[in-house]
Amino acid sequence: MSPARCRRAVIATVGRKTIIGTVTGGVLALLASACGDLPAAPTPVESSPARPATVAPPAVPPPAPQPAADGPCRYLSAAAVQTANGQRVTAVRVSETDPGRPPACFFLAGNGTVQLRTWIVVATPEVARATVDAAAPVATSDLAELPGGWSGGSQPTADGAVFAVSRRGTAVVITTNQRQTISARQIAAQVIAALGL
DSSP states (O other): OOOOHHHHHHHHHHHHHHHHHHHHHHHHHEEEEEHHSSOOOOOOOOOOOOOOOOOOOOOOOOOOOOOOOOOOOSOOOOOHHHHHSSSOOEEEEEOOOOOOOOOOEEEOOTTTSSEEEEEEEEHHHHHHHHHHHHHHHHTTSEEEETTEEEEEEEOOSSEEEEEEETTTTTEEEEEESSSSSSSHHHHHHHHHHHHHH
16 A cells, blocks of 8 residues: 555544544554554453452361250160160250251260260351261271261270261261270161151
């Protein structure tokens, strides 16, 4: 394109710019770049600010329940515990809990110590898993499973044994003064069935 034609095109474009507005701005830059008379304006590049990656804090299990009142346990009978655990139940205590949530139940032996405890945690899946892992750590326990997708761990403890499983946002933790986990497993299955978990 000759310099004279470039000037006319630029002048004509500049004249339209006042009428058309932004559309002619792009045409003017294109003509100026084609003619070589005017430098083309660089296109600004917008950058989005980098967002820091958010990492969720590790789930923390709730504190272990404590007996707060006399029973009975509304979802497990003393007779069922006597049959599974092989000891006479002399008293039943329950923990404080939110309305609508099952309390922890403490079944006492003849010497006044807890022979079996049930603990149901209803929370998020992460808290349920953390509760199970605190009771029966993955590193030391045997794999424990119940029908319906319940999984966790079971192992002997200093005071007996524990059987702990979770599914979605619910954890069921059974501790017993017996060294074998079989009675705790039986009780866990009964509790899950009784509560419809």
